[in-house]
Amino acid sequence: MENKHQVPVTVLTGFLGAGKTTLLNRILTEQHGQKYAVIVNEFGEQGIDNDLVVDADEEVFEMNNGCICCTVRGDLIRILSGLMKRADKLDAIIVETTGLADPAPVAQTFFVDQDVANKTKLDAIVTVADAVHLSSQIEDHHEAEEQIAFGDVILLNKIDLVKDENIDVVTKRIRKINPFAKIIKTTKCGAPLKEILNLDAFSLKRILEVEPDFLESDHDHEHDDDVTSLSFVSEKPLDMEKFQNWFGKLLQTKGQDIMRTKGILDFKGENDRYVFQGVHMLMDASPMGKWPDDKERSSRLVFIGRNLETMNLKEGFEACKSE
């Protein structure tokens, strides 16, 4: 069914002490005329007392669907289906993850569970980052790096405590991991809520609207397991069958290292633009109408993940170009 009402769900992630609770308290206490439910984890930094706060245990479990990296949050399936039975309709739901959690299982829950997907939709992953400590956290904890990699919006918080030139260094570090995310610089998470909630970042339509902030690809990173991004553009149309073969196999074999993918594709012989986006092995793809007359047709593809340079992505992509 088209146009069904789905409650948007924002995933709020970020390292310990970055300011997630500050943001949650703002969401719960500000006069915004909206009804938001907040799902917090029981090991949260401090208790928040409110009728619309639900305690959750982060229970990550594997699906028996042959997809090895397909883990989902079982508690979320239960809580979201419970929230959908409420008498008062919610305007949005915010899911807080613990500082050390991998955001992927939360995102994957929305791809995998039919009931969740029918009644709610993943709106965006919002990562709160501590401008003072982010650089060292990225060095020491792979989770901090992953949270940046998955983010659609990154609140670079506590900028009042950091010199301007250091803010630039941190911003560049973020950009290297994730060229897509919108970076909002804040003190005390003071960004307007409309820049954080209801963004529709996971809708395929949005992918057409957001131009990634492409960085010149540089490969001189310090550790082999650094999270990086690679992007490719082709003016020449792609061969659909070749692309599907290559991309399907790639996600199947390297899906654990590939964290997020997004792309707009121009296939030979097709009038429509094809848009897709994925989290690990799971993908959402659809034709999104004709190419606009004022725009050159081209294919663009972005990967965020680990060990991308070992996957021969450039060669693979080149080989998909039509004869």
Added chain:
Amino acid sequence: MTTDLNQFPQLDKTKFEQRGIQLEIGVPVTCAVSIGNYIAAGFGDGTIRIFSSGEKHKTLKAHKGVILCMAKDGDNILTGGDDGYFLKISLNGEINEITNFGSRWVDHVAAHNGNLVCSSGKVVYYWDKNKKEPKSLNHDSTIGGLAFDAKGRRLAVSRYGGVTVWKKDYSNKWKSTKLDWKGSHNKVSFSPDGKYLVTSMQENVLRCWRLKDKLDFAMSGYGSKVKSFAFIYDTSYLATSGAIDAICWPFDGEGPMGRKPICLPYIGNKQVTFIEPFPDEKAIFAGLSDGSVFLSQIENENNTIIIRSFTGSEVSAIAMTDDKSSIFIGDMSGNTLWTSIWDQ
């Protein structure tokens, strides 16, 4: 939610709708149980409505939030809610708090012969009818479902990775046995003859254990999650939702292994979302995702009648009174039907 009525076949009101009472409560119906010739239904706003023939239904405000689960305890109703309360409610509307867990939800409740259980998170709380304080039974993951066997001797607790079956030994100590199968298990039920244990899983499949030798097997082929199932006519069939047909697995004789299920088709090709047995008959009520409800004989697929036509909203509760005279139907938009089954 908007519904395009033109996409549904235009049906007249059924005779059950004509003679019954239809309400538009506007809040999801979450559960319903029969208590004698009364039906208690729980709603997403914390209210309970009690229906009986010849009287206007009674409305009680029981919980502050969603009523997540309901069970019958003698002449009383047990409810658990997302407000953290576990309540016992009499048919006259007297509400007693058994306990409350604050911000933790009460996800499941069950009762047998005055002994009560509820689960909240990973813990099952068991109240022996002779004791005031509950016994806590701990599990490693959140509980997906609870069920007593017919005699109330065993309590099955489904969870991630399988089912834990609890039983009191001769010295009255709780002992548990684990039935393992990878994945998340939700609703759980013993067969009425006590020989089988069935769970519905997060994947579109049912898992079954034959308890005498712990042999386990899957019942699969569903197009969606199996949210509702019930044993029919003692342990003759297991009727299940999760497909566009009601799928009825034969459990008589040597059980369902190697045998094909009976598939009962319904008009409109909508998913079956709720199954309720017709007591003491090889017949089921099947509720569909478009709100329609049918009564079918399992062994005669031509003998199907429509009880309620579509409402556009998934059927979430069906309950029949113990005297088999009346039924209650509710859906996720709060449309209810309370009607007598037999022609006057």
